[in-house]
Amino acid sequence: RRLLELGMDALKAKDGKEAHEYFEQAESIEPDNAKVRFGKMLSLVELGRLEEAVNLTDKLLREGTGDYFENLQVHISLLVQLSRYEEVIELLDAVLAENRFPLQHAESLYKLLHFSRQMTESLPLVDHAIDGDEPDKVEQEDLDNLQSSNPELEWQAIQNLGKRNQRQATEAFIAYIEDPTH
Numbered sequence: 001r002r003l004l005e006l007g008m009d010a011l012k013a014k015d016g017k018e019a020h021e022y023f024e025q026a027e028s029i030e031p032d033n034a035k036v037r038f039g040k041m042l043s044l045v046e047l048g049r050l051e052e053a054v055n056l057t058d059k060l061l062r063e064g065t066g067d068y069f070e071n072l073q074v075h076i077s078l079l080v081q082l083s084r085y086e087e088v089i090e091l092l093d094a095v096l097a098e099n100r101f102p103l104q105h106a107e108s109l110y111k112l113l114h115f116s117r118q119m120t121e122s123l124p125l126v127d128h129a130i131d132g133d134e135p136d137k138v139e140q141e142d143l144d145n146l147q148s149s150n151p152e153l154e155w156q157a158i159q160n161l162g163k164r165n166q167r168q169a170t171e172a173f174i175a176y177i178e179d180p181t182h
Helices: 002-012 016-029 034-046 050-063 068-081 085-098 103-121 140-146 151-162 167-178
Strands: none
Touching: 002 016, 002 034, 016 034, 034 050, 034 068, 050 068, 068 085, 068 103, 068 167, 085 103, 103 151, 103 167, 140 151, 140 167, 151 167
16 A cells, blocks of 8 residues: 555656556565556556557556556547557447447547547648648647536537647646546
């Protein structure tokens, strides 16, 4: 328990290396502890080791370890960061077909599915300009509208940002998806 606490403290301090070391130690003591494994995955994300993190979330999902929907959201976010949209579509189609997901997750899952389908249909993204703008320029207005309480503005922002091949747009989507109010 103490190693888990130290690992979480290191994560809060943005020290991925130290956090990872604590979680590794904790995992050697309790290899099946869901919180330890989730913390380890977060430390991998902090270290920029996204492939390892997505492999770990995949394993957590397959084993049914921890909170399924929390693991699912993180897993999908990682897949989006890695531009693995086909996997997002396949996974979300399967989850949505089961119709056993909490209602608070339904809208974000459908939006993720739609976004991933748009991304697979419109690659490469560079040729999609809006109103003569530079094709990859992310507009602050879209970032602001993504956080709006107006669904129409949110949807327009999702559509506009979905046409951008920028890390800033991807990060905005991840923050949006992880926010339970959206």
